[in-house]
Amino acid sequence: MTFDPNIPPGPLPEKWQNWLDAHRLVGPRNRAGKNVIVIGTGLAGSSCAASLGAQGFKVKSFCFQDSPRRAHSIAAQGGINAAKDYANEGDSIHRLFYDTIKGGDFRSREANVWRLAQLSANIIDQAVAQGVPFNREYSGALATRSFGGVLVQRTFYTRGQTGQQLLLGAYSALEHQVRAGNVQVFNRHEMQDVVIVDGEARGVIVRNLITGEIERHAADAVVLASGGYTNVYYLSTNAMGSNVTATWRAHKRGAYFANPCYTQIHPTCIPQTGEYQSKLTLMSESLRNDGRIWVPRKSGDDRPPAEIPEAERYYYLEERYPAFGNLAPRDIASRAAKVVCDDGLGVGGTGRGVFLDFRDAIAQQGKESIERKYGNLFEMYTRITGDDPYETPMMIYPAPHYAMGGLWVDYELQTTIPGLFAIGEANFSDHGANRLGASALMQCLADGYFISPHTVTSHLAKNHDEISTSDSAFDQVEADVRSHIQSLIDVGGSTSAQAFHREMGHVMLDKCGMSRTAEGLDEALEEVRRIKGDFWDDLRVDPGDEEFNQSLEYANRVSDFFELAELMIHDARRREESCGGHFREEHQTEDGEALRDDEHFAKTTAWEYRGDDPVPHDEELTFEEVQLATRSYK
């Protein structure tokens, strides 16, 4: 195990070039003899697999969906940041770097974030070359717009479907390499475990989801691009299948898991309507440009919103954060909504909702103008809720959206297991304690196109012994995988995994969500353990492991969410400060803002797996370029 961030020497702007100049290469004639496994086909996984394939390495790419194009990156709406300064505002790498560090509440690694900002412009160039149809100005030049938390227009977009178009670009590059014979895609295959030989990652065990067969695949390096874990909350904006299994199983084999308590709860989602709801739908943050957020000042005021006079409306973001108002960053806007709902001012059937009102914007700009900007979002809202936002305010409520935490990686995006890399949302990397809008797509593609292809190559350049899937290490891991699957079937109870998942998610959202206390976290740990016990007592999955069995797939994922939930609670309990998405009620300023403790917690916590007693390791964060400051949006 190594636990050293391995940051290259030199001033920040030169570190990445210094690393590139020094790293080991593999000659073109030797590349076909090197095998890489990439888990996941979202933005990070597809772009990494395609880039390594194009260099001539042999890549196996795995996804649990029926096609690589369905990975959840597809759902990102708003845009992707890049420091190109097309709008001539004096934007720069430094400004994008600083905004990202500040947005993350000074809990990310400077060297990584600088590199991210440096590579941002290349991503746009790459995507355009692939035919991604970014919005254009009348001149034919690329269009940009502004996004939450920043003061420049550096966000590139393709209508409200930026994630979809960028993913289709990466997917087309992937399929191009499939045709060229360099990449093999295994769809409907889910990673179950990583195989370690002589301390290095040398393969994976996967389950063929159609036949149920357990397969062995060997390689010289393994890259995890399996996404984030906010489905631990049950209801989230993630896809139904999004899960933590690949990263969690790697964690159990020795990869440290960093900052699991940093999760982002997105402020503008459609509130829950019923107990059987399966997911929450995000409404783009861009709506906050023109919508005003409010609740009635009087608890239990059930008049139709239009009949509530101005004086009886509480525009809480505008009152509390006059400078940024309705455009306050995500963590702040979400917490404020929770506070007013906790105070009994919430609206809608469940009391967990606030109004997002376009009445004034329509009056000032005209209905047509609002329709041009948000027409498709309004339509989507009407489709889901049956209400017309032109006539009555939208109702919104925060929902779990993104995981800043993930597998700990060094500067080369390598985990504590040599040869095992983690990229995209699967790693903890660049967003600190809170991610800014339009930054996730940027990070996934920087990792996948421009960083991991080089750092993985550097690992491949070392001499590796031939590895065969008949190695005894594969026997052992396969036996563990089979026994776990059998144990799920053997419970033989009468309750679906979904019911347990829902119950746990409720506890996590309530006690380890937008706001946390020591007492609540202690209770949550007990409750999660109890529900986990019930799960292993009364779970029912369809019989038959060697066949297509969706109830088994789901239960298998939920079993890992239970274990992750415990680690999140430990992490949230240990971090005695508030920062970004992690808000501890004990640590707040007089007016209720997050209170960091830089003296004790300017560090990343990377957890080592030890069953019920995980061991924390700290990576100190050193800041050369920025000065730690209170993050104010007032």
Place this chain on the structure above:
Amino acid sequence: MNFTLEIWRQFDGNDESDQGRFETFKVTDINPDASFLEMLDQLNERLSHEKKRTIAFDSDCREGICGACSLVIDGTPHGPQQVTSCQTYMRDFIDGQTIKVEPFRANSFPVIRDLTVDRGALDRVIQAGGYISTTTGPQPEPNSMPVSPEIQEKAMDAAICIGCGACVAACPNGAAMLFTGAKVSHLNLLPQGQPERESRVIGMVEQMDQEGFGGCTNYGECSRVCPQEISIDVIGMLNREYRKAKTKKKSKPETAMTTQ
């Protein structure tokens, strides 16, 4: 709300002795704001409780963008509203109604189990040319190749295809021409797509034929069920591009496949 569901059950689509059948279920006390898939989730929870085999169906994002869900509801791919199955809500139906639920049906989409099908053929059509053969590395400055907003809009109108395959399931011929036409239109409209314009369309059309998709005879069902409302014009463009490429004769469909 209460409904009677007639749901297609087929244990193993690969097993020729298993030809499948409808099974009837009653569901009660359904929230009108539940989505169609949430209604099926609820039924599955009950089946688990009764220790009966749950119903297999595909879904992932549940917000209409990933293209995984693939139900034929009362004879129409995705149901009555021209949105994805996951965006179909129970309030779109009449209380007490009987609803028939089937998988997407097409020769090129074999059933895996119950309501799930294999749509790998669509990936293979993309592999045959649905890309621009660039690889990762330094690229030209995008603004050195301007694209008018009209062209960008038109390309985007085609690029928004989610690859669900409803067009194939709706087509009496089982054609994939709306899907293929959308990708050809997206890439062939843009300046970046010009060098491979001919090899792309020829490669993709030939792959479509190999996969057993039918041809277009202008029923227009594809466009009518498309949740992204992709216009049938893309099929016109596909036909024109194909004819032009074929008559030019100098096209080399292999180039796209061998470039690295």
